Amino acid sequence: MIFGKQENMFFLTKQIKFTKFAKKKTKSLFFSSIKPSQNHYNSEYLNRENFDLIYEKIKDARREKDAPVDYFGSEACVEQGGGKEAENFQRLIALIISVQNRDKSTAEAMDKMKKNGLSLEQINEMDEESIKNMIGNVNYKNKKAKFIKQAASIIKNKYDSVIPTKLEELLEFPGIGYKIAVLYLNDTLQDNIGIGVDTHVHRIANRLGWVNTKEDRNKTRTELESFIPKEKWRELNGLLVGFGQQICLPIQPKCHSCPLKFLCPIPK
């Protein structure tokens, strides 16, 4: 049957109406499975009711493990097979270098250091200037070279060449704050010592309404640790960092293709 122009317009209008109805229906069905209050964003409101659902969706979005943090993050910089203490030392150095630095540039600096033999003994024999030259591509290279040198000396002289495994002891090292200390201990001990909050974790936790701590990153950590189950603390950093590198970007986040677009209170 061949339709005239008028009939075609009639069917087209019907089809558009039906598509709009179907979309509305799908959305309302989806929202009916979400706890009701989460859809209202204001600075006071905390969106924690759907934490488990959001967490699973982020895990799913990160299943390929193909973000820069997966290829170049501090854990990826550790040479395997050199023994536990040698691996721990490289892990600690990678974390010191990684502060306010891009993962790729951290990996490049670590590669240069590993070519020279990145071990406790080697660093203790080197002078600060040589370390600075090797990590020349990273932010705050002067300070970081100093911190690396000091860490190697403390580990050798105070702890008999074994990196301490107590949080309070690590926090006494110059240049090692809570984030580095817990990320180090979480990986070294394969435990959930604390949540490492960096710029990605801080930003995403605030955008999702898990916390309302935009001005204070330390508060983000204490707030997150107050309601997130401990068994998730170790995993959280890597998940959110990659999610922040690929989807919830600092500028122009990809909200329209984000799997959390109906769960996130940020207006789209």
Ligand code: SF4
């Ligand atoms: S919807 Fe946008 S702001 Fe919210 S988590 Fe996704 S990318 Fe980030």
